Amino acid sequence: MTAIAQFRTCPDTGFKVHSAAEKLIKANAVAAVVFLLVGGVFGLSVALTRWQEVHLLPADWFYLALTAHGLDVLLVWIIFFEMAILYFASAILLNSRLATPWIGWLQFWLMLIGALITNVAVLQGDSSVMFTSYVPMKASPLFYLGIILFAVGALLGCCVFFGTLIVAKDEKTYEGSVPLVTFGAITAAIIAVFTIASGAIILIPTLLWSVGYISHIDPLMYKTVWWAMGHSSQQINVSAHVAVWYLIAAVIFGAKPLSEKVSRTAYLMYILFLQLASAHHMLVEPGLSSEWKIFNTSYAMYLAVMGSMIHGLTVPGSIEAAQRKKGFNKGMFEWLRKAPWGNPAFSGMFLSLVFFGFIGGITGVVMGTEQLNLIMHNTLYVPGHFHGTVVAGTTLAFMAVTYIVVPLIWRREIIWPGLAKLQPYLFGFGVAGISLFMMGAGTLGVSRRHWDIAFSDATLSFDYPAAAYLMLTLNGISAILAAIGGALYILIVVGSILFGKKRDEAAAPAPAEPTAAAATSYGSAGTAAVPGTFMLALIFFVTFVLYYFVNWKYLAETWGVS
Amino acid sequence: MAIHPPENKLWWNEPIEKTEIIWVGLCLIWALIMFFMMPYWHLFGEQNLTNEAYKVEPEAHVERAEAMADKYTVREEGDTGIPVVRPPAGSDVFVVARLWEWWPILELEKDKTYRLHLSSADWMHGWSLQPTNLNVQVHPGYDFVVTVTPNQTGEFAVVCNEFCGIGHHTMLGKIYVVE
Amino acid sequence: MAESETGASGGGTGGKPPFMQRLLDNHFFLLFLGVVIPTVFYILWGVMELTQIPVANY
Numbered sequence: 001m002t003a004i005a006q007f008r009t010c011p012d013t014g015f016k017v018h019s020a021a022e023k024l025i026k027a028n029a030v031a032a033v034v035f036l037l038v039g040g041v042f043g044l045s046v047a048l049t050r051w052q053e054v055h056l057l058p059a060d061w062f063y064l065a066l067t068a069h070g071l072d073v074l075l076v077w078i079i080f081f082e083m084a085i086l087y088f089a090s091a092i093l094l095n096s097r098l099a100t101p102w103i104g105w106l107q108f109w110l111m112l113i114g115a116l117i118t119n120v121a122v123l124q125g126d127s128s129v130m131f132t133s134y135v136p137m138k139a140s141p142l143f144y145l146g147i148i149l150f151a152v153g154a155l156l157g158c159c160v161f162f163g164t165l166i167v168a169k170d171e172k173t174y175e176g177s178v179p180l181v182t183f184g185a186i187t188a189a190i191i192a193v194f195t196i197a198s199g200a201i202i203l204i205p206t207l208l209w210s211v212g213y214i215s216h217i218d219p220l221m222y223k224t225v226w227w228a229m230g231h232s233s234q235q236i237n238v239s240a241h242v243a244v245w246y247l248i249a250a251v252i253f254g255a256k257p258l259s260e261k262v263s264r265t266a267y268l269m270y271i272l273f274l275q276l277a278s279a280h281h282m283l284v285e286p287g288l289s290s291e292w293k294i295f296n297t298s299y300a301m302y303l304a305v306m307g308s309m310i311h312g313l314t315v316p317g318s319i320e321a322a323q324r325k326k327g328f329n330k331g332m333f334e335w336l337r338k339a340p341w342g343n344p345a346f347s348g349m350f351l352s353l354v355f356f357g358f359i360g361g362i363t364g365v366v367m368g369t370e371q372l373n374l375i376m377h378n379t380l381y382v383p384g385h386f387h388g389t390v391v392a393g394t395t396l397a398f399m400a401v402t403y404i405v406v407p408l409i410w411r412r413e414i415i416w417p418g419l420a421k422l423q424p425y426l427f428g429f430g431v432a433g434i435s436l437f438m439m440g441a442g443t444l445g446v447s448r449r450h451w452d453i454a455f456s457d458a459t460l461s462f463d464y465p466a467a468a469y470l471m472l473t474l475n476g477i478s479a480i481l482a483a484i485g486g487a488l489y490i491l492i493v494v495g496s497i498l499f500g501k502k503r504d505e506a507a508a509p510a511p512a513e514p515t516a517a518a519a520t521s522y523g524s525a526g527t528a529a530v531p532g533t534f535m536l537a538l539i540f541f542v543t544f545v546l547y548y549f550v551n552w553k554y555l556a557e558t559w560g561v562s
Numbered sequence: 563m564a565i566h567p568p569e570n571k572l573w574w575n576e577p578i579e580k581t582e583i584i585w586v587g588l589c590l591i592w593a594l595i596m597f598f599m600m601p602y603w604h605l606f607g608e609q610n611l612t613n614e615a616y617k618v619e620p621e622a623h624v625e626r627a628e629a630m631a632d633k634y635t636v637r638e639e640g641d642t643g644i645p646v647v648r649p650p651a652g653s654d655v656f657v658v659a660r661l662w663e664w665w666p667i668l669e670l671e672k673d674k675t676y677r678l679h680l681s682s683a684d685w686m687h688g689w690s691l692q693p694t695n696l697n698v699q700v701h702p703g704y705d706f707v708v709t710v711t712p713n714q715t716g717e718f719a720v721v722c723n724e725f726c727g728i729g730h731h732t733m734l735g736k737i738y739v740v741e
Numbered sequence: 742m743a744e745s746e747t748g749a750s751g752g753g754t755g756g757k758p759p760f761m762q763r764l765l766d767n768h769f770f771l772l773f774l775g776v777v778i779p780t781v782f783y784i785l786w787g788v789m790e791l792t793q794i795p796v797a798n799y
Contacts, residue, residue: 003688012563016644017575017662027670058727059728063725063728063730072763077653081778093565102711130725134685134686134724134725136684136685136686136702136715137685137686137726137727151740158592162768162769162772164766173606174567175567176567176571177566177567177568177571177762177765177766178766178768179563179564179565179566179567179568179571180565180568181564183765186771187770187775190659190771190772190775190776190777193772193775193776194775194779194780197776198784201784214635218703218791219686219701219703220701220702220703220704221788221791222790223731223786224784224787224791225788226696228779228783228784232779234591236725244726246564247565249564249761250563250564250565251565254563255563256563256564257564257575257760258581258582259578259579259582260570260573260574260576261573261574261578261761262578263587264765265761268764268765268771271771271774271775272774272775272778275775275778275779275783276757276778276779276782276783278779279783279787282787283702284611284697284699285699285706285791286615286697286699286701286704286705286706286794287613287615287704287706287791287794288613288787288790289613290604290610290611290613291784292602292674292787292790294600294601294774295598295782296782296783296786296787297598298600301594301597302592302594302596302597305589305591305593306586306589306593309589310582310585311586311591313581313582313585316581317582318564324646327716330764353682365596367671368594369599369600370600370603371603371607371609371610371611372599372698374609374611374696374697374698375695375696375697376695376697377688377697377698377699377723378688378690378697378699378724379690379697379723398694399689421624435679443695444691444693445690445694445695445721447688447690447721447722447723448723449724449725449730450723450730450731451730451731452720452731452732453604453731455731455732455734457729457731457733458732458733458734459640459641459642459644459663459680459734460639460644460719460732460734460735460736461641461734462692462719462721462734464692464693467694498599506691525676529579529580529581530581531581533581533584534581534584537585540590540655540773541588545590545592548596552599552603555607555798556608556609557607557609558609558694558695558696558713559691559694559696559710559711559712559713560609560675560710560713561608561609561611561696561708561709561710561711562608562609562610562611562612562710571758572758572759572762573762574758574759574761574765575759575760578755615794616794616795616796616797616799617795617796617797618796618797624795654799698742704794706775
């Protein structure tokens, strides 16, 4: 405890970097990327099985692969990466030492061991219960045990994060309020605490049930509490990747938030209301009242959606303001045209922003409307939606920030710059395709988690329209594209860490362009207006409104339900 | 920058740029419209789930479905002789979800109303009416009363859209809607 | 220079921050709110409704 903390000063940014924090960031990021590889391979095999002409896996392997895919990417890759972000946003951005690094290592090992145990349980074949593991379907006890260990590890990581906030404040390593990116990380950590607590409430009894100590778990109760964990964990991602957007905008453009007040209030809406949206999964369940459904599914009157829409304006708005100060002032969109589209950190971040808003965001709100959920619940529309949020949004944003993190933390240059330039586009458009075509199939009624939409072994018969088969074919092709992008990411990152040219500590080949001019004066009143961003926001708004009401029209045409 | 503490220590007192104010206002109005669409549809729309649900023993639910089938079966279908049941309009119709079938097959009249009682005999299932694309979750131990009014005639399939084990993709049911 | 821009409304840097700023800087109170609100509205309210589902007697 009394050991003197080791620091180095980053030659690029001037941050004081605590070496214990740096090591933990590296360990968590590497673990994340390894599980991205494993989960990605499973995901590709799932998409190739859905493609009816290829139909790669037999039924039992399909359901096994789907379970493993969900766990490894939705949970393990993302949470490991988020642990790295939490340590970065606390220790590094606050120029502080990390509180209790040994608990940080406990976090790492618990999560790693937990993830391995659950993977082994799934691969043994008796735990193909999907990511959701709805009771009374039973997995082997190891399955739940692994997830619980993983969650305990993540909770410890949050404790280290909050501890570091206290240390930084006590040791006065920063003045005034924490940076906006750190505030975003705080939002993520707060949601994580609720997420993990809910997980403990439901998974510990379920573990005891699978061992035989408890005879019955109510399926409706399980599902309700499980989603307090399952959906909230996706809200950690939203908070974290919005923080990453701000981070990338700051590093590449020297962009400042248009208004600290507005951006932080938008985060406050997340803290207060985002987690209520766990009710999105409970809209066609028996026994829950419409009052409960409406209040919760709307995040208390859509105030959290408002938060996201605000970030959707302020992130590109801050970039526009910074670009205009640098002189890209011609017309409405010169600032965007002349943005560094060849820099994978920027292109990845901007695609993430656009896809998250247009594909993931709009569809999530539509599907989360109490009555509209009737025409989408549990169809392929659902995975289509969340591939738009979690993959095109979160994963792409995390990939983008890696191109900044590797030169700064590992002190290595990115290898294969030409391929790195392409990578976000391949992955981004691949995932956008996956998302859109799955939603297309879902709109045509195709069920999620379904091995054979031809029903060839069934007693009765039913034919989905031919367009549904086309959608799944296109989904398969998009998945191949995304897999190539994902594989490139892993190769480039691992290659850069191992073989990238060591960066001379003295020279500062700034990832950021000369930011001083843009960064000096504060935004708000003095700033140039952001007409281009406002135009983009209006396009988004019109799309949102039209798509929302089109779905009400579809709903009105179906059978009466009361 | 977003990676440094705000330069102005009293950042809350900074004025907000006009674009942001307009956008926040627009978003707030839209949020309220979306929120009030849901109660509005409860009052004026035709597609709303009730809150009517009961706790039920799976065996009791199966018995009720069998009693209904004994009374109203009009013919049998498929290799396994699944009964096709034609319950009177307005009546309680018991549907069993189990590994891996929707039992029994129903024959309903167009524009008539039926109280479907959906419950599972084993694991969780998903009642997905195709090609209409109406989807309702079905739990074991709970009877969910869903009142439906078919508005087209024809042959409809009930797909299971909640994963229920290795035979999940073979779980199909049928509903005929006649004049 | 920030002060000069906002001097009119901010009243310099010496004063106590406004309530909302103090709230947003109070991370542990935010943690409290962020855990309690969903626990009450989502979990407790939801679980209460589930326990009140009547037993079938038709």
